Amino acid sequence: MSQPGRRTQEWDVRASTLARNTHNLIRSIVENLTVEPNPSKPFIALSVGDPTTFGNLNPPEQVLQAVRESIELHTSRGYGPAKGHQEAREAVAEYSAHQGNVTAEDVILCSGCSHAIELVISVLADSGQNILVPRPGFMIYKTLAEGLGIVIKYYKLLPDKQWMVDLDDLENQIDEDTAAIIVINPSNPCGSVYNKDHLNEILDIASRNRVPIIADEIYEHFVFSGNEFTAISSLSKDVPVLTCSGLTKRFLVPGWRLGWIIIHDRHNILGKEVRNGLANLATRILGPSTLIQRALPAILKYTPQSFFDEVVLFIEVSGRFHETTIPNQAKMAYEELLRAPGLRPIMPQGAMYMMIEIKISHFPEFKNDLQFVERMVSEQSVFCLPGRVLNRYLKKPGLRPIMPQGAMYMMIEIKISHFPEFKNDLQFVERMVSEQSVFCLPGRCFEYPNFMRIVLTVPEDILREACQRLVIFCKEHIDIGEKCKEIDNN
Amino acid sequence: MSQPGRRTQEWDVRASTLARNTHNLIRSIVENLTVEPNPSKPFIALSVGDPTTFGNLNPPEQVLQAVRESIELHTSRGYGPAKGHQEAREAVAEYSAHQGNVTAEDVILCSGCSHAIELVISVLADSGQNILVPRPGFMIYKTLAEGLGIVIKYYKLLPDKQWMVDLDDLENQIDEDTAAIIVINPSNPCGSVYNKDHLNEILDIASRNRVPIIADEIYEHFVFSGNEFTAISSLSKDVPVLTCSGLTKRFLVPGWRLGWIIIHDRHNILGKEVRNGLANLATRILGPSTLIQRALPAILKYTPQSFFDEVVLFIEVSGRFHETTIPNQAKMAYEELLRAPGLRPIMPQGAMYMMIEIKISHFPEFKNDLQFVERMVSEQSVFCLPGRVLNRYLKKPGLRPIMPQGAMYMMIEIKISHFPEFKNDLQFVERMVSEQSVFCLPGRCFEYPNFMRIVLTVPEDILREACQRLVIFCKEHIDIGEKCKEIDNN
Numbered sequence A, B: 001m002s003q004p005g006r007r008t009q010e011w012d013v014r015a016s017t018l019a020r021n022t023h024n025l026i027r028s029i030v031e032n033l034t035v036e037p038n039p040s041k042p043f044i045a046l047s048v049g050d051p052t053t054f055g056n057l058n059p060p061e062q063v064l065q066a067v068r069e070s071i072e073l074h075t076s077r078g079y080g081p082a083k084g085h086q087e088a089r090e091a092v093a094e095y096s097a098h099q100g101n102v103t104a105e106d107v108i109l110c111s112g113c114s115h116a117i118e119l120v121i122s123v124l125a126d127s128g129q130n131i132l133v134p135r136p137g138f139m140i141y142k143t144l145a146e147g148l149g150i151v152i153k154y155y156k157l158l159p160d161k162q163w164m165v166d167l168d169d170l171e172n173q174i175d176e177d178t179a180a181i182i183v184i185n186p187s188n189p190c191g192s193v194y195n196k197d198h199l200n201e202i203l204d205i206a207s208r209n210r211v212p213i214i215a216d217e218i219y220e221h222f223v224f225s226g227n228e229f230t231a232i233s234s235l236s237k238d239v240p241v242l243t244c245s246g247l248t249k250r251f252l253v254p255g256w257r258l259g260w261i262i263i264h265d266r267h268n269i270l271g272k273e274v275r276n277g278l279a280n281l282a283t284r285i286l287g288p289s290t291l292i293q294r295a296l297p298a299i300l301k302y303t304p305q306s307f308f309d310e311v312v313l314f315i316e317v318s319g320r321f322h323e324t325t326i327p328n329q330a331k332m333a334y335e336e337l338l339r340a341p342g343l344r345p346i347m348p349q350g351a352m353y354m355m356i357e358i359k360i361s362h363f364p365e366f367k368n369d370l371q372f373v374e375r376m377v378s379e380q381s382v383f384c385l386p387g388r389v390l391n392r393y394l395k396k397p398g399l400r401p402i403m404p405q406g407a408m409y410m411m412i413e414i415k416i417s418h419f420p421e422f423k424n425d426l427q428f429v430e431r432m433v434s435e436q437s438v439f440c441l442p443g444r445c446f447e448y449p450n451f452m453r454i455v456l457t458v459p460e461d462i463l464r465e466a467c468q469r470l471v472i473f474c475k476e477h478i479d480i481g482e483k484c485k486e487i488d489n490n
Ligand SMILES: Cc1ncc(COP(=O)(O)O)c(C=O)c1O
Pocket: A049, A111, A112, A113, A114, A115, A138, A140, A184, A187, A188, A216, A218, A246, A248, A254, A257, A258, A259
């Protein structure tokens, strides 16, 4: 303690260490974009993970109705308990039964999943301790931890193995100061979905090393056909798991700021201290709006499964789910296409997407699959861009898209050495804004340079337009050598 | 950094220092009350500062309508900017013009006033620095600061001078590590309202010592007749003021979690660093629900002044504002009372409350003003409990209520030495719960032992009942000596 004494010098007010060390890379890039888009082309933002941006995806009527009814309730205006209203927590417990044995006592409501993450990080880690974060990964962890002096250590994901965890690297990162392992599944930005075996491998490491897991499952159930979502908590035998989720993505209401923590602790390892610690932290700002809390039971109960299915299908395939005749269309298209020389349609497994092999040598008009797909797309075919087709479409010299299995993003590698004009991913995406008015998040937002992330929740025609511009941009900037190779190859 | 190495010992997961050092005294007393109320008496909570608890005070129709309309807006669901939507911040700037020259750039929307306070404390103070907090005062400051290692130092308020600041004490507390002075005006729990002269005295100290002010004005405009509210920022010549407020109290929607920070910094002392620091901190959890943000312009614009006037009158006087004939009733009552021997009514200045001197010697039936008021009250007189009458009513041996000038609380001193059974205010209020089922917050919630705080937003009949029980309780527990004195005095 310093001595009492007047401060009569000049004014000198500094920002705290916490404030100076809090950086939200996505927000600062998105909210402070200085590059002007090309005025001749309408701006297309494939940047923020906000499925509501374009107006094509809307929360179901049941969700809106639940809030309409909540407004009229006298009890939707007063303070709630710091952890949230009992009925709302019970509803979350029931909704989350797939995660394991969950009761209202295990649930803490938060102001968005970000706030849930803030609480779980800050209950487990002290200044000087570290948390292990996947790279590439959503960087809210860095934003929230570094200001508090909590160290971020990265473990690798393997782009060539559908972004699975590099298990050796993960285990090597653990040290005596490791307070938690973060597992983001399904992943932002990778769109990967881990199967049970892989989740068990991660749990084994956590168990052997006695490190609790923070499971960021805000994209729970967002999985494309052929994949299955498993909550890591449901597989854990001993490892305490703090799961963070919320309404944000699945119910298409990111702005409502309704998230939650679920405490999974079968062997009572966290004990009273961590539970009380979370309860203490919840009293700082008193959780989410009670207007939404009161609507929560109805939201979770009455939203029909068909709504979720349609949204995921849209993301996987493209935005045609309003046409209920689609499955038939797909079948019809399949049969039509069977007759088309040079094409080999593969009947969709799930409901609505279709892979088509293009026997390119049969189409002398087109030099390559890109030209083919471009023409096909411009003629408004029933085949749509996102998912597998998008993946193919963008597989151009200089770019390497990696097919997602869930969530709502796709990562695209930028082979930056092929673009001599650009030093890094940031320069690449900035120039893309100024020339093509298309804005993707640079990989550095995920601590993963020379990638970019696009969102898949965009309406089909806009996404197509954006991808076409993206391909033009690459063609214009790729170095001569690669251009020649491309021509040679065809 | 410690060496990498497996942790193969037993599980041992601790809560962080932040979590262990975050204590919300009010919440922990209110949410963990273990004392059982007397089953033969309905429980009355005069504890939480939630004006909506009893259902007698409701937000105005305009506020509800604004949210009803917001639900239907596509734009009320997506993420907003971290500082809040531009139009909402503009609306707050306009609403806060009485605070000085405010633009949208000076406004940051937060998840309740608590969150606003969290941001302003944590942007100004580093671990090891201190902030000066009034005692008695609302202790969210302690809750939010101590976990971050920020030291709380108290400056005294003077109960005998309407809780004005002990200026010498304030200045004496300032040292080189003082990062901010907190001024809560109108005050929770004191109900005091500072006039311009006093605010200027506080500003002088801040200016001389170069310490910025955090102004907690969540009760702005909550002032009883004869008092005037002045925003401290409007008087500041050089001192930077960060003002925290929100919808919570004035619009009767504490659960909606909509607060804000307004940055007042005429001489640009805070500079970019503190402004950017606040913006950084706002990206941690992304502010309040956009559902309410979208409604905010209409809420602030269309709520009629009459609504505010009625609420404040209710708090000052009692709950009769629905009867529009009241002013006449008051007048009629006044004239009636003029004819009543032994009473001297004093015509209300504002609109609806009335002070009546009881010439007690003229009423041989009653030993004292308490008996008189009790009988009067039990006969459903037009005169109501809160405010000045309540003050009188509770001025009993062992208790000393202090008349508030605003906000929605009254502090009552418990002369604990007169109650030999109780060691402290906590024991006092706990026993009051178990015997009388009346729950008031003990002064320790405000770092002010041997006081208790009651809320004034309770319906008249319930508040009357509570006060009667409170008086019975005192009579039953006051020591013999005081009892005799009381009898002697009458
Ligand atoms: C993996 C992940 N976790 C957490 C969040 C934050 O969610 P919320 O908006 O509910 O705070 C996001 C948002 O994009 C995310 O992608």
